[in-house]
Amino acid sequence: MAETADGRVILVGAGPGAPDLLTLRAVRALEAADVVVHDGLVDGRVLELAPAHARRVSVAKRRDRHTLPQEEINALLVAEAKAGRVVVRLKGGDPFVFGRGGEEVAACRAAGVAVEVVPGVSAALGCAADAHLPLTHRDLASAVSFVAGTCQGLKEQDWRGLAGPGRTLVVYMGVTTAGAIAEKLMADGVSPDMPVAILERGTLDGGRALRTLLADLGDAVVRARVASPALLVVGRVAGLANAEDLTGLAALVAAGRRDGVLAAGAMEQAA
Numbered sequence: 001m002a003e004t005a006d007g008r009v010i011l012v013g014a015g016p017g018a019p020d021l022l023t024l025r026a027v028r029a030l031e032a033a034d035v036v037v038h039d040g041l042v043d044g045r046v047l048e049l050a051p052a053h054a055r056r057v058s059v060a061k062r063r064d065r066h067t068l069p070q071e072e073i074n075a076l077l078v079a080e081a082k083a084g085r086v087v088v089r090l091k092g093g094d095p096f097v098f099g100r101g102g103e104e105v106a107a108c109r110a111a112g113v114a115v116e117v118v119p120g121v122s123a124a125l126g127c128a129a130d131a132h133l134p135l136t137h138r139d140l141a142s143a144v145s146f147v148a149g150t151c152q153g154l155k156e157q158d159w160r161g162l163a164g165p166g167r168t169l170v171v172y173m174g175v176t177t178a179g180a181i182a183e184k185l186m187a188d189g190v191s192p193d194m195p196v197a198i199l200e201r202g203t204l205d206g207g208r209a210l211r212t213l214l215a216d217l218g219d220a221v222v223r224a225r226v227a228s229p230a231l232l233v234v235g236r237v238a239g240l241a242n243a244e245d246l247t248g249l250a251a252l253v254a255a256g257r258r259d260g261v262l263a264a265g266a267m268e269q270a271a
């Protein structure tokens with residue numbers, strides 16, 4: 001293995017899946033790597049950008065469903081860099097969006113190891129572009145929030161004010177909790193008629209963009225057999241997405257339901 005005098009760690013965002021969404025800086029980092037420590041969501045074609053001599057280490061979920069504990073990942077990054085190697089820590093999307101990048105940077109800095117961060121296209125941005133879903137829109141949304149929909153602590157999360165007219169809420173890791181998420185948002189006063197897009201495997205082969213209304217979200221995820229990785233986008237902008245309609249927005253429109261809750265774009269899509 002090639003070793004350099006100045007080992008360092010580079011946290012690299014690999015984007016949401018499609019290899020050509022990597023940044024040039026990410027490609028250069030990979031080309032300089034002696035070791036690539038990567039997650040499960042990273043495409044094999046991205047890993048091929050590292051030199052043949054570079055060691056590839058997966059810290060992804062294994063059959064036993066455990067990832068390498070974060071402390072062990074941190075220790076691995078520090079040890080490899082201290083041995084003089086250029087360590088690329090390759091992460092899906094962006095390292096600082098639900099990627100535990102902050103913990104890895106902190107561990108490197110605490111150990112006196114040089115660390116850089118190369119941003120990546122986060123799933124929200126990649127999937128939204130794929131589905132022609134503008135996260136902000138002059139007429140429909142002037143604020144956007146990213147939240148984690150994982151079971152742990154879902155009830156305790158305070159999302160009040162993050163979804164509703166004029167706002168877009170993007171939920172990462174919310175497939176298995178979709179029903180509970182819809183209930184939570186409606187309990188906070190979000191209209192049951194609010195459009196929701198479900199963006200599954202965005203930018204990847206076999207990706208799907210689906211649309212329904214908030215009240216139907218939990219059932220729709222089950223009916224359509226939505227699987228991870230997927231995002232939920234709650235807000236009027238979801239009505240603009242180039243997406244398969246799961247609830248019959250057309251039927252609502254045909255029934256003359258123009259109460260202003262559905263976005264104009266949803267009407268057009270449904271018509």
Ligand SMILES: C[S@@+](CC[C@H](N)C(=O)[O-])C[C@H]1O[C@@H](n2cnc3c(N)ncnc32)[C@H](O)[C@@H]1O
Pocket residue numbers: 016017041091092093094095096097098099121122123124127171172173174199200201202203204228229230231
């Ligand atoms: C642990 S988070 C990592 C997020 C990543 N750091 C980012 O910036 O996109 C993993 C979640 O991101 C979302 N995700 C990642 N890639 C995706 C894709 N190609 N399509 C839809 N959602 C995706 C899913 O919600 C998935 O459960």
